[in-house]
Amino acid sequence: xxxxxxxxxxxxxxxxxxxxxxxxxxxxxxxxxxxxxxxxxxxxxxxxxxxxxxxxxxxxxxxxxxxxxxxxxxxxxxxxxxxxxxxxxxxxxxxxxxxxxxxxxxxxxxxxxxxxxxxxxxxxxxxxxxxxxxxxxxxxxxxxxxxxxxxxxxxxxxxxxxxxxxx
Numbered sequence: 001x002x003x004x005x006x007x008x009x010x011x012x013x014x015x016x017x018x019x020x021x022x023x024x025x026x027x028x029x030x031x032x033x034x035x036x037x038x039x040x041x042x043x044x045x046x047x048x049x050x051x052x053x054x055x056x057x058x059x060x061x062x063x064x065x066x067x068x069x070x071x072x073x074x075x076x077x078x079x080x081x082x083x084x085x086x087x088x089x090x091x092x093x094x095x096x097x098x099x100x101x102x103x104x105x106x107x108x109x110x111x112x113x114x115x116x117x118x119x120x121x122x123x124x125x126x127x128x129x130x131x132x133x134x135x136x137x138x139x140x141x142x143x144x145x146x147x148x149x150x151x152x153x154x155x156x157x158x159x160x161x162x163x164x165x166x167x
Contacts, residue, residue, distance in 0.1 A: 030061045031160050033092060034082075034100040035132040039163040041105065047071060050153035053117065057155070060094055071154040074114055080104040082115040082157060083137045083148070088128030103134035105162050113158035119149045 031042040045061060048054040049071035057065040081104075085097040093099050101120075104110035120137060122128045123146060131137050140146050160167045 030063050032061065032100070034102055036102040036105040036134075036159075036162065038132045039105075041102065041159055041163070042161040043102070043157045043159050045155060045157055047156040048153060049155070050117075050151070053153045053155065056094060065155075068156075071114065071156065072152060074154055076116070078112060079114050079116040079154060080110055080112050081118055081134060082155065083118045083120045083131075083134065086119050086121045087125050088120075088122045089130055091130075098128075098130050101131055101134055101137055102157075102159075106159055106165055107162075113156050115155050115157045117151060117153040117155060119151060120146055121149070122146045 029044045031044055034041050034043060045057045045065045047066045047068040049069055051067050054065045054067045083101040085093050086095050087097060089098045091098040127145060141148050
């Protein structure tokens, strides 16, 4: 009985000496690098409305992107854009080409983490160049250099580091 009492006392003492968590729990999420208004930014993917997109992003980032089909029902005026390149310059984007380009970073009237997926394809890959702003993407489309397709997917992509701020 004496040994049991000593064991219980030792366990209580060790528990009392263990570091106690104070404040909120910390989590690590892999961030992607992209461009917005000519500046390098970092963002995370948390949810997507399309199963294929969620699966692709989960595999790419080695972190779960949760399927939330109802995101596709968010009104268009509540969305911002992300431009993902399907060909062109090799890079870290989801298809193996240049990093994504975002419009409306934090601090602008149109900022929202909910992004309408735009697939950008260069008509002549040999003419591809790195684009660093949504305006450059739209100008290249207007010039007939590339096409933009909207497959209807919405992705929650909050910025974590941007020009003038970070979380």
